[in-house]
Amino acid sequence: MLEVRELTTKYITRFKEDIYAVDHVSLKIEEGRSLGIAGESGCGKSTLALSLMGYYFPPLHYTSGDIIIDGTNISGMKADDVRKSILGREIAYIPQAALNALNPTQKIIRFIEDVVKAHDPTVTKDEIYEMARGLFESLGLPAEVLQKYPVELSGGMKQRTVIAISVILRPQVLIADEPSSALDVTSQKMVIKMLRNLMDNGYVKAMIFITHELPLLYNVTDDIMVMYAGQIVEKAPAHEAVFDPLHPYSKGLMGSIIVPEEGLRDVKLAAIPGTPPNLKNPPKGCRFAARCKYVRPECRVQSIQLRELENGRSYRCVIGEDELRELYAREAE
Amino acid sequence: MKGYRNYFLNKLLWFLVTLVAAFILNFILPRLMPGDPVAAIVSRLAQGMSNTSGVQAIYEQYAEQFGTNKPMLEQFVLYMRNVFQGDFGFSFSQYPRTVADVISSSIWWTVGLQFPAIIIGWLIGNTLGALAAYRRGTFDKVLMPISIFVSNLPAFGMAVIMLVIFAVTLRWFPTSGGYGFDLIPNFSWKFIWSVFIHYQLPFWSIVLITIGGQAIGMRSMSIYELNADYVKYSRLLGIKDRKIVGYVFRNAMLPQITGLALSIGTMVGGALVAEIIFSYPGLGSTILTAVLGQDYPLISATTLIITLMVLLANFLLEIAYGFLDPRIKAAQAD
Ligand SMILES: Nc1ncnc2c1ncn2[C@@H]1O[C@H](COP(=O)(O)OP(=O)(O)OP(=O)(O)O)[C@@H](O)[C@H]1O
């Protein structure tokens, strides 16, 4: 369905500095599956989401790697072809700041018209209206929303409207960047339900869900990928990523979710001490070394490769799988 | 629609309140000026006359005619009644012409000069500002310092610079007037050409001043809008850049309309000064002669007309703004 190989992208700042916010990222999603991406603020989750679209505009630039969707490699395509045939049709995106994602001076239906016509100018307004009304109603949104301006919608309604607009062209893959983080709990639940609904009813065939709220991820996606400083540090099925994390960073991150669920302790684990490295010139060796409890001299010498395990999991650490589990067990006592 | 009606009524109310205030101020302020204009006229008329009682008689006759010997309140009631009848009395300085006559011969010069100049300056300024924000680079680096420089010049500064360069040094355009002083207004090509030539310098000095201020505001608004989340989202849904620039232009333009409403008074003031410098036969020059001649009725009437024009333009702009920005309706409906 969607395969990404060694994708690297960078921001070029006003001062002409390069920030490699996505560094040799590879991933693969099969039809009917969903993937969660987790990590601290600033680790490059949103940048990865943008980069996966294959359509770059300043300050973000493509450096290397491939994005293959349904057998087509879109990294080599012309920007305008990507815009026309990929964006919204093959891959669609729900922005992190969905509450501000709509033009404040345009009615929802006018925007939907612009979206549809950007890909197929021959569709008539009536057809678009029928299409939009059908979609909104099947997603549980009142059709009146179409005639409103964004300011006239509540936060939760705006968020769900953005989700509906994102799938108007029936994309294969949906990338949702923190679609619920700015909402209250009830609205959050509705958004999650709606996203699941999209998958179950075949509106989208695969989904990437980005969040820093891990409890959410565990309940929603099949697999979880953990990012740190622009790199993937661990990839595993959701259950294993949460209950059996291997990378020390994942371990620190996941700690806060299993504790309340298992009811072992009622205190939340302290956040991982220290701050992520500056991406302008990241450290030579392991990027997590400066904050890692188990750091060894060889960690700082050269970059660490992702280890592929037999069961399809992978993680980026010099320490072996069993040794890590032993270290964690000893720590727990 | 309810939201818009509230907005409209609110703006209408404020329009009426400012209108009344304008009437009162326009009546009072010229009368607070020092000096007795009737005495001034009489002394001009009576030059060389040695008969004091004759001078006294003339004085009383004029005072009676202009109503300056009545109490203020009575003068005001009289004034309001006359204003609504379009009767502003006689001009002191250009007696026996009526104020209505003096104004009607100068107002169209001002309207014809300022309206096009401010609108064109506003349009060019906003387009340049939006382009600078969108293209950045050299265009931006050249345009911005010039705009900042130009917009900080006082209005007369720009007029004087244009005058010195294009009229005095290069002699491309005449230095003053609305048409050649040796011509009589008519519809001959010669006269129209003369009007056109005389129009250029005052027109462009007002346009330039307006462009500078507008371009700066529009540039920062556009940069802000270009970074808005909806721009990114629209792009990633495959909408063409041209269309997105349209969204941005419209949204950045909205605050510029309010900006225009707020600054139109200053702009008109500046433009009047430009008229004076080019001795353009509009209201600016009329005000100047009126002030110099202590011509109450004329001062009062011209300032009133200008205030009315500014208030009306302001009101219309705000009404238009309410139509263009749906956020207004939503905010008022709550
Ligand atoms: N427009 C930009 N120009 C330059 N650098 C940027 C830009 N946007 C993001 N970055 C940098 O790229 C890195 C990754 O940012 P990104 O927004 O992808 O993080 P994130 O994981 O999505 O964080 P969050 O959880 O806060 O959304 C950060 O170091 C950030 O400073």
Ligand SMILES: [Mg+2]
């Ligand atoms: Mg983000």
